[in-house]
Amino acid sequence: MGVGMTLRRWLALLAAMLLGTLFGTTVTFKQALAEFEIQESQVEKGEVEVEYRGAVHWGFPGAEREEAEGGGDDDDDVVGALEEEEEGEFLRQSHDIELQWSVTDRWMFSTALSADEPLDEDFDLSTVEIELQYELIEREGDGLGLAFLGAYGFATRSGEVDEIEFGPIVEWESRPLLLTINPFLTSQVGDNRETDGLGFEYGWRAEYKVARRWGVGVEMFGEIEDLSHAGSFDDQEHSIGPTLFYNPGDDDDAVGGEGEDEDDEVAGPAEMEFVFNVGVQFGLTDMTSDTALKFQGALEF
Template sequence: MTLRRWAALLPAIMLGTLFGTTVTPKQALAEFEIQESEVEKGETEVEYRGAVHWGFPGAEREEAEEDEEEGEGGGALDEEEEGEFVRQSHDIELQYGITERWLISTALSADEPLDEDFDVSSVEIELQYELIEREGNGIGLAFIGAYGFATRGGEADEIEFGPIVELGSGPLLLTTNTFFTSQVGDHRETDGLGFEYGWRAEYKVASRWGVGVEMFGEIEDLSNAGSFDDQAHSIGPTLFYNPGGEDDDIGGEGDDDDDEIGGPPELEFVFNIGVQFGLTDVTSDTALKFQGGIEF
């Protein structure tokens, strides 16, 4: 089977798998990150990811209504009725390639939960190992392991691990992140592993520009079943800009030229911007997402 056919079938396969699993998640304000498999020794990247969310997820609406009946909260419901219900989520990440295979990163996350003030929600430390390096057409494979420290009282820390897969064919690049999660500590609310996924199909339309589709989802507890509509899933279009791209690149940075003269690393800015549309009742109706990074 060709890479193009796999690229076309993979989203359908993933959706079919998700319909067969169930859980009721605690809605999170995702930063819509697709991690790439490439690791480059000595490269440093500072990255910002942010999103603005519109729409009141159904599960949170029910919780707010219960609080209002008990005489607690209610402000979010008033904002929704007035058409002013907007929330934000933000990530700032620093990553560094310590070898040709190993990458270390740390990220600070902040968001604005229902009826709470905007604040830092977690600090994460992550290691990534590149098992197969993708060069143009072909496959790239890496694995990550991360530990997230919850900074809000009453919330659990979280472990995350799983593969990053890239499939390149001509101007098309398909990237998938399929990660398992586990809450740890005294405040854990799940009985087993959780599952988070994200996939991106990017098509290069110019040397520095690409267009594509991204989809994200979360199953918070695989051992506690629920329907697809009880899970967080969203999908939408994205526009990509990468000044380091060459005419024969595939939706990302070009390969290093063997004859290139050594020198200080160049400063590059990359970004993507897109819209995500919620597919279920526990997902925000719409989210405008932005991701930008400085590499050197």
């Protein structure tokens, strides 16, 4: 099957997903907290991955705090949380659990459960998401990797809306440096949505390999809820911070800019591997949580 035919089928599928959103849930939107995820482009047939992403947040985003304080809400939980934040004691957690399955050498399907703790509600499940990813250009060592992702998130709380997300996944490697970029467009779904146009979410990661299985880097995440009314930088959500990476399956000797020829590999059964990264995100605007400690771990087999 040619690349052109595959691309046409993928675009047709994405169009069907967009049309399907006309029948989605119609509720008020609130952003999930736990994402802090960088999607990778590579797909390997038969590979299954179970991934956990979690974060602990300090400091309420400005818009959320102002809404609670200005709304005259007398809820004891809200008042108590605001008081704890002022005293530097309040912590808020968020969690994602995702299952990925590479159906072919190009297609990958995944589903994820997200749970978080809004200011005025208890910790609970917030979103169920399904994703389809298609790998357009396979990255083999140094060079470019490119994939395309389409996702639909079903809101599970009353008062929230469904959301679609789509866009490219771009990787570029020049060992020992790996750059990954996720620029995604988003759209709220339903008659009660707060925005009429598209939104924009991004994440990028620059990882530098410092040892055979270890890397250090920086990650940045952000969101513009409505591109037609983007406002100033301070009116948007942006955060950045350092991250430490561990990948036991990375046997590449290209460390610190000194690469060596790769040894011949003997094909064999897939082995179970655990990879993880841990980092800190610092809010750059008042619309973002002040600080977040993030962890991502994945079991691959």
